[in-house]
Amino acid sequence: MKKTAKVLFVSALLILQLFSLSGCFDYSDVESEMFVTGLGIDCTEGGECKYLISVEIASFTNTRDSSVKSKVISAEGDSLMESFQSLIAKSSKMLYFGHCQTIVIGENVAKQGITNVLDFVFRYEFLRLSMFVIVAKDCKALDILSSKSDGNTIISYEIADTMKASENEIGIAKGTSVFELLNQINNISKCGVTPVFVKDENNKKNENDKKGDNDENKENNEKGENDEGNTHSLNGIAIFVKDRLKGYLGKNQSVFCLLASDGMKKGVLTCYIPSHHQMMSVRILRSSTDISFDVSDGHPEITLKIKTTVTLLEIPPEISLKKPEYNVIIQKDISDFISENVYILVRDTIERYGADIFGLSDEIHKKNTDYWEENQADWDEIIKSIKIKTVCDIAIEGSGITNDKIYEG
Amino acid sequence: MWKRNNLPNETEPEKKENQGISPSLSENLSKLRILFKDNDSLKIREFRTKGKEPYLCAVVYLEALTDDTALSECIIKGIMNGQPTSPASPADDIYKNFCFEGDLALKDKYDDAVLEIVSGNSVVFVDGASKVLSADTKGWKSRSISEPEGEKSLRGPKEGFTEKLTDNIAMIERRLCTPDLKIKYMKIGRRSATKIAVCYLESLIIPEVLEELYKRLEKIDIDAVLESNYLEAHIADKGYTAFKTIGSTEKPDVVTGRMLEGRIAVLTNGTPEALTAPLIFIESFQASDDYYTHYFASNIGRLLRILCFFLTISIPAIYVALLTFHKQMMPANLTLSIITARQGVPFPVIFECISLLVVFEILRETALRVPSTVAQAFSIVGAIVVGNSAIEAKLVSVSMVIIVSLTSLTGLMIPRLSPAVLVYRTLFIILAGILGLYGYIIGIFIMFTNLLSLKSFGINFLSYMVRPNEYMLQDVYVRLPWQHITKRPGLFTHNITRQKKTK
Numbered sequence: 001m002k003k004t005a006k007v008l009f010v011s012a013l014l015i016l017q018l019f020s021l022s023g024c025f026d027y028s029d030v031e032s033e034m035f036v037t038g039l040g041i042d043c044t045e046g047g048e049c050k051y052l053i054s055v056e057i058a059s060f061t062n063t064r065d066s067s068v069k070s071k072v073i074s075a076e077g078d079s080l081m082e083s084f085q086s087l088i089a090k091s092s093k094m095l096y097f098g099h100c101q102t103i104v105i106g107e108n109v110a111k112q113g114i115t116n117v118l119d120f121v122f123r124y125e126f127l128r129l130s131m132f133v134i135v136a137k138d139c140k141a142l143d144i145l146s147s148k149s150d151g152n153t154i155i156s157y158e159i160a161d162t163m164k165a166s167e168n169e170i171g172i173a174k175g176t177s178v179f180e181l182l183n184q185i186n187n188i189s190k191c192g193v194t195p196v197f198v199k200d201e202n203n204k205k206n207e208n209d210k211k212g213d214n215d216e217n218k219e220n221n222e223k224g225e226n227d228e229g230n231t232h233s234l235n236g237i238a239i240f241v242k243d244r245l246k247g248y249l250g251k252n253q254s255v256f257c258l259l260a261s262d263g264m265k266k267g268v269l270t271c272y273i274p275s276h277h278q279m280m281s282v283r284i285l286r287s288s289t290d291i292s293f294d295v296s297d298g299h300p301e302i303t304l305k306i307k308t309t310v311t312l313l314e315i316p317p318e319i320s321l322k323k324p325e326y327n328v329i330i331q332k333d334i335s336d337f338i339s340e341n342v343y344i345l346v347r348d349t350i351e352r353y354g355a356d357i358f359g360l361s362d363e364i365h366k367k368n369t370d371y372w373e374e375n376q377a378d379w380d381e382i383i384k385s386i387k388i389k390t391v392c393d394i395a396i397e398g399s400g401i402t403n404d405k406i407y408e409g
Numbered sequence: 410m411w412k413r414n415n416l417p418n419e420t421e422p423e424k425k426e427n428q429g430i431s432p433s434l435s436e437n438l439s440k441l442r443i444l445f446k447d448n449d450s451l452k453i454r455e456f457r458t459k460g461k462e463p464y465l466c467a468v469v470y471l472e473a474l475t476d477d478t479a480l481s482e483c484i485i486k487g488i489m490n491g492q493p494t495s496p497a498s499p500a501d502d503i504y505k506n507f508c509f510e511g512d513l514a515l516k517d518k519y520d521d522a523v524l525e526i527v528s529g530n531s532v533v534f535v536d537g538a539s540k541v542l543s544a545d546t547k548g549w550k551s552r553s554i555s556e557p558e559g560e561k562s563l564r565g566p567k568e569g570f571t572e573k574l575t576d577n578i579a580m581i582e583r584r585l586c587t588p589d590l591k592i593k594y595m596k597i598g599r600r601s602a603t604k605i606a607v608c609y610l611e612s613l614i615i616p617e618v619l620e621e622l623y624k625r626l627e628k629i630d631i632d633a634v635l636e637s638n639y640l641e642a643h644i645a646d647k648g649y650t651a652f653k654t655i656g657s658t659e660k661p662d663v664v665t666g667r668m669l670e671g672r673i674a675v676l677t678n679g680t681p682e683a684l685t686a687p688l689i690f691i692e693s694f695q696a697s698d699d700y701y702t703h704y705f706a707s708n709i710g711r712l713l714r715i716l717c718f719f720l721t722i723s724i725p726a727i728y729v730a731l732l733t734f735h736k737q738m739m740p741a742n743l744t745l746s747i748i749t750a751r752q753g754v755p756f757p758v759i760f761e762c763i764s765l766l767v768v769f770e771i772l773r774e775t776a777l778r779v780p781s782t783v784a785q786a787f788s789i790v791g792a793i794v795v796g797n798s799a800i801e802a803k804l805v806s807v808s809m810v811i812i813v814s815l816t817s818l819t820g821l822m823i824p825r826l827s828p829a830v831l832v833y834r835t836l837f838i839i840l841a842g843i844l845g846l847y848g849y850i851i852g853i854f855i856m857f858t859n860l861l862s863l864k865s866f867g868i869n870f871l872s873y874m875v876r877p878n879e880y881m882l883q884d885v886y887v888r889l890p891w892q893h894i895t896k897r898p899g900l901f902t903h904n905i906t907r908q909k910k911t912k
Binding site: 014027028029030031035037058060061067068096098099101128154157 | 747
């Protein structure tokens, strides 16, 4: 009897737990859903702004061809949720956002403020906060999602792959997820950055040729059938102050932005060597930036100490790395190049956009709280006149697989 | 020791008191003729000894079970050529002076004599004697010793048990040349009187375990024991579990190895398989090869078997759970590939999974039953043609075929656990199909609760696997090189020193 009671008690406990775990009864067959891979948010042009939501969905064919294609469907609405409802009404199946990896924000929306968008993404339980956020420059989000794919047939995944490659290999921009962007714009500096994608300029002609077709297919674009369409490319980073888009940094500037904000993992840098009046390329292997803050004679000063390890990729032919004096010269040239460019970028960004995207305010808040509390109210003005110093310490870790000149001219 | 308990069963023949042997030969023979009425296999050969006052004798035997040469050369010839020396006790006289047969015994009860006859022995009745002589003249063909199909090994002995008990005992005795080896015979089964042998090494076993085994064996009251599994179910600690708590093997070297660790073996006549007790869970993952091959190879094999057990019970359940409840947990590209493969399949994932596993079980069962010449062709037809056609017809998806194949393949690595694997795999799939990964976790809890509650002769089934101990490091998850396995598992014996350290 005791044993039976025990078994019943344990069984009851197990069953009761079911009710405390939400999501256990969300059974759904994979065939009954449409897999959303990317999401685009635009504003309709002219008059009152209405949202234009575009989703890229994986399109499966019931044939021997096992490749996955994608298509884009769009819908308008006064609110984001209304647009979503219209989308669900248009599609034959429920939309599944579990594998949505990219959210593209149109320039119009970004300029008007992304609070609504982020708020919606944060609240809507089907969307993931780990999605990459990108901004579509000089075009709509729909244009990016509808662009031609170079390899991967799903544009959103291609963009996500580009972000990962950019972060880990080429060092143009760091991928920003929804929650990272939320953190950034809620931080003390109230500034955030996201990568920027553009329609490829090389295909401008194609774009014009196809414009008429695009208008017709705006709501239902089959990618595979649009092989001659536009492509897209990573073009730098977008600067958000509070929740609004204020400007862009180009590909070259964004490398220095990553170096200044301690966000560089690996990357490639092309520098000018004044001693030889030539350009050379280095691969950045490691980089760290230390921000220090000091107040002397009532004047605040920020010092950015950048410590970077590089390997030389392209060097002027007359340089022989076997000679130690060349090493010293190159080291100094690269160091000066980085220091100077980082300084210009930081100064320019602060002055032009009033944006502290490098985390300077945060560092001061953390390291010199008293000063921060005293000057918090006037900080926006103080930062514009603050003295900035950049120091770069370069360590050269070899030059590919040889230090020799390959040609003695 | 033959149990002659009466069951309260009306169909059982009425049991009379075991009477003594009548001194009258004709009376004894007529009783036998009545008892064995309509059994043409019974032969009675009457003859007499030499001398002035010869003994009148009759040998009674079952024709099919008797070796004619042994009977005529050792029994009939010996008695017929004998000169009576002690007419007062003719049976004793024949026993001591006439017969050349080594295994000769005197019986003084009628029922014992009958039992000897039905067991295949030849019984000599002597006129005027109240005892009979029973001679072991059994002779019938038996299967030759061959490598067991179910326990093949790359290296090591290839011989396996046969259906003949004495051959099996011989295989053990050849390996353990020590008087410490004890072999006790018993007979179980009211109608079959199946001979079983309990073998152990006296100095290694725990006496309480042996006592418990005898107690359980003596309790068995069954009409026939045709295979050792009849006994297994009776002597196991808990009858209702999918896990076997009594070990079994077809290889004499494995039995010997287990006896050397303090376990007890039970061999059954007519079964080419020995039972060993106690059994712990980790034994299910150990193979004889583990001890004969290099320890690196054996450790990889053993770890693979443990991994395969978890894979075979988990793969389909996790697949079903992920595809129906937790699609977001899979990598995006993998999800898309699986969905592409599933396009056009009309069944839900759980139904597809269970039905394909059932089909596989049908194929396996059929391949087992059909003649071996057909089996190979059948497997190819079943696996390739039917599988491929099912995919072409969009009845099942490619990914599901891969999952089921992987499940089945991993399941074949641990044949000793196949009943448990089948039960828990199905349970997990159903739970995962209803509750997702939460259901799968509940299933895992149920399985481990069951495993933790099991005992084999009072020894916890999961011994050595849970709590770290000295033996665990020597021969549980991995096997050390032989020179480092200095201990026996202390659970089965008080004598734990296996060898002295030499290095």
